[in-house]
Structures are given as structure tokens and as C-alpha cells.
Amino acid sequence: MRTLAALLLALAAHAVHADGDALSWLHRIHTAAEKLSYTGTFVYSSGDQTETSRIIHLAGRNGARERMETLDGQRREIVRNGDEVKCYLPDSMTVKVDKQTDHAVFPKLLPENLQDIGEHYEVSKGGIERIAGYECQAIVLEPKDKLRYGHRLWADTSTGMLLKSQTINEKNEVVEQFAFTQIAIGGKIDQSLLKSKFLAKSRDWQVQNSGAVATSLAASGWSIKPGLPGFKKVTEMKRTQGGSKEVGHVVYSDGLAAVSVFIEPISKKVSLPQPGLSRQGAINIYSRQLDNHLVTVVGEAPAESVMKLAESVEYRKP
Numbered sequence: 001m002r003t004l005a006a007l008l009l010a011l012a013a014h015a016v017h018a019d020g021d022a023l024s025w026l027h028r029i030h031t032a033a034e035k036l037s038y039t040g041t042f043v044y045s046s047g048d049q050t051e052t053s054r055i056i057h058l059a060g061r062n063g064a065r066e067r068m069e070t071l072d073g074q075r076r077e078i079v080r081n082g083d084e085v086k087c088y089l090p091d092s093m094t095v096k097v098d099k100q101t102d103h104a105v106f107p108k109l110l111p112e113n114l115q116d117i118g119e120h121y122e123v124s125k126g127g128i129e130r131i132a133g134y135e136c137q138a139i140v141l142e143p144k145d146k147l148r149y150g151h152r153l154w155a156d157t158s159t160g161m162l163l164k165s166q167t168i169n170e171k172n173e174v175v176e177q178f179a180f181t182q183i184a185i186g187g188k189i190d191q192s193l194l195k196s197k198f199l200a201k202s203r204d205w206q207v208q209n210s211g212a213v214a215t216s217l218a219a220s221g222w223s224i225k226p227g228l229p230g231f232k233k234v235t236e237m238k239r240t241q242g243g244s245k246e247v248g249h250v251v252y253s254d255g256l257a258a259v260s261v262f263i264e265p266i267s268k269k270v271s272l273p274q275p276g277l278s279r280q281g282a283i284n285i286y287s288r289q290l291d292n293h294l295v296t297v298v299g300e301a302p303a304e305s306v307m308k309l310a311e312s313v314e315y316r317k318p
Contacts, residue, residue, distance in 0.1 A: 022123045025139050026114050028160030029153065033108035035059055036161060039193075040132070040183030041071070042106065046176045046281030056193050067194045079196050088198045093205040099212045099237075106178040107162040109153075109256065116255040120144055120230040121151075129154060131163040132180040141256070146170060147228055147305045148257050149282065161185050167282045167300065176282035176300070211240035217248045217263065221318040224261060226309045230254040252309070259299030259309055266292050277303055291315045 037058045044051045052071040057064060063082040070076045077088040080100060087096040110117075117123065126138030136154040143150050150168035155161060163183065167176040196202070215238045217224075235251040248263035266289065278285045284306040287296040290313060297310040 022125045022139055023114060023118055025125065025137060025155060025160070026110055026117065026123065026153075029139075029155050029162050030110040030112060030114070032155070032160035033110070033162065034112075036159060036185055037187070037189050038161065038183055038185045039189060040180050042178055042180045042183075044106075044176075044178050049281065052181075056189060058189050058191065058194060065191075065194050067196065069197070077196055077198060079194070086196070088196055088202060090198055090201070093202075094208060095202050095205050096208045096210070098210040098239075106165060107180075109162060109165060111253075111255045114255065116230055116232070117141070120148065120254055121256070126152070128157070131156075132183050134158075134163060134183075136163055145229070146302060147308075148230075148254060148301055149175070151256065156185065159185050169282075170302065209240070212237045212249070215248070217250065219318065220248075221316050222248065222263060223314045223316070224250060224309070225312045225314075226252055227312060228252070228254075228259075228305055228309060231257075231259065231305075231309075234258075257299065257301050259297060259301050259306060261309060261313065262294075262296045262298070263313070264294050264296075266294055277307065279303070286310045 039054075039056045041052065041054050044053070051073055053068050054071055055066065055068045057066045064080065065082075066078075066080040068078045075090050077090075079086045079088070083100045085098045085100050087098070088094075089096070121141040121143055124140050124142075126140050129136050129138055131154050134156045135158075137157050139153045139155065141151040141153070150172075152166040152168065153162060154164040156163055161183070164179040165177065166174045169175050198205075215236060217236060231252040231254045233250060234253050235249070237249050239247045239249055245265060245267065248261075250261040252259050252261070275287050275289060282300050283298060284301060284303045285296065285298050286303070286306045287294060288310055289295070293315070295310055295313045297306045299306050299309075
């Protein structure tokens with residue numbers, strides 16, 4: 001019996017060590033995205049939709065600078081400088097200016113505080129696989145409830161850089177994937193590569209500034225009680241849409257998935273989207289009308305979570 005007990009204790013200790021090792025890999029992935037510079041090409045795929053993008057990312061003391069451009073389909077270029085984001089759309093001769101929220105984007109998917117992820121996902125190590133010419137450690141995140149998707153991550157064994165990610169639904173199907181096909185990690189990056197290709201041309205383009213400012217929607221009578229364990233409010237602001245209309249925007253995140261709530265006044269001049277649920281790949285969208293406003297919830301989360309959050313929005317005239 002003592003031998004059996006010792007064996008069980010040893011197995012339990014091994015399991016705890018393995019989980020801790022898997023969590024340490026998540027820390028490595030976060031640190032690599034924060035500290036390392038890189039250039040590369042990655043492919044996004046969801047259902048029958050695919051898109052190839054080139055990215056140039058320079059880490060620095062004053063924050064990251066980055067330029068990303070699509071290589072197929074509609075032309076689009078995104079330039080980030082600290083928390084400012086400019087999206088150049090040459091086909092419509094438009095520049096959209098916004099402030100970067102805490103919503104994570106590939107390959108920077110993980111937050112600094114990983115405690116919440118460990119509380120709501122079972123984190124374990126997979127095997128070693130080769131991605132874009134690099135040996136990568138696979139990490140599996142299985143949700144502990146039905147309110148969030150599962151994820152698989154592959155990180156370079158040498159640097160911790162995330163080279164591939166998959167989003168998995170409740171049927172164990174891949175609903176979204178990002179994967180580098182080529183990447184150079186570290187080294188010196190020519191800063192001229194971070195400038196927009198359309199900088200000179202765009203001086204005559206239409207500029208749409210979101211005018212995003214921090215705010216409290218409660219002061220206007222709005223309350224949101226999501227009732228989604230692990231999802232915490234990370235951003236609350238107002239944006240300007242259509243030149244004058246103010247739209248409330250609140251972002252909730254569990255540290256991995258993000259869900260946005262948009263509250264906008266209904267205009268008689270604009271046709272409204274059909275209320276209810278729709279889906280675009282891993283993104284679920286749910287809208288409802290409330291007190292002459294349209295409430296829209298958008299997120300990389302199961303439909304149940306998106307609908308639950310939308311139905312929790314209430315309005316009381318202040």
C-alpha cells in the first residue's frame with residue numbers, strides 16, 4: 001500500500017509539474033511578443049476564407065512600432081505606433097485613425113497576467129512540431145466551461161515566439177487559424193520599413209478619426225452585468241461614428257478571448273441590421289434594440305456567451 005501511495009504521489013507531483021511547465025510556456029510566449037522584433041508572413045484562415053499578410057514589428061523602450069499589410073484580396077495596411085493605430089484603405093482612399101485597446105491580436109495573444117487563464121482553461125503541453133522552419137512546442141488550452149473556445153498554440157522552442165494558433169469550438173473543430181509561413185526573429189530592422197506605403201498619397205484621402213475617449217456609460221444610464229465567469233471589463237470608451245454619432249464601446253476579456261459591446265443611437269436615416277445572431281468564422285455577433293438604441297455584441301466566443309452579454313445590457317434614464 002505504501003508503494004502504491006508513493007507511486008500515486010509521484011504521479012500527482014508529475015502532473016502538477018507538467019501544468020506548471022505548460023503555464024511557464026505561456027509566460028514565454030507573452031514575453032517574446034513584448035520583447036522581440038520580427039518580420040514575417042502569416043496566413044489567416046477561417047472556413048473558406050483565407051488572407052495572407054506581411055508584418056514588420058519593432059520592439060522598443062517607448063513601445064512597439066508595427067506595420068502590417070495584406071498581400072491578397074482587398075488592399076489594407078495597418079500601422080501601429082505605441083497606442084495609435086492607422087488603417088490605410090487605398091481602394092476607398094480612406095485612413096481610419098483609432099486608439100489600440102487591450103484586444104489581443106496575433107501573434108501577441110496573451111496578457112501579462114496569466115492567472116485568469118489558469119482558472120478557466122486546462123493548460124497542458126503537446127508535442128514538438130515544425131512550423132515555418134522552426135521547432136515549436138505545442139500548448140493546449142481546454143476551456144472548463146461552455147462560455148469560451150479552446151485554443152492550441154505553437155511556440156518556437158528557442159525564443160518562445162508564437163508561430164501558430166488555432167481556435168477550437170465545442171465540436172473540436174478548428175474555426176480560426178493564424179500561422180506564419182516565414183519569419184525572421186530578432187536582428188536589426190530598417191525603421192523605414194515601418195512607414196506606410198501610402199503616406200504621401202493619403203494626404204488627400206478622407207480621414208476618419210474614431211475620437212475614442214475613456215468614459216463611464218453608467219453616467220448615461222447604461223449598466224452591463226455580464227455574468228460571464230472570468231470575463232472582466234478592460235476598456236470603456238465612446239467613439240465617434242459617421243462624423244457625429246457617439247457609440248459606446250466596452251470590451252470584456254478573460255485574458256485570451258475578447259468580447260465587445262457597442263451601444264449606438266438608432267438613426268432613421270440608416271437601415272438597421274436584422275436583430276438576432278449571426279456568425280463570421282470564430283466571431284459571433286448578436287444585436288438587439290433597446291430604448292431607441294442598437295446594442296451589438298461581437299466576440300471570439302461561443303454564441304451563448306455573446307447572447308448572454310447582450311441580454312445583460314440595461315438602460316435606466318438618469
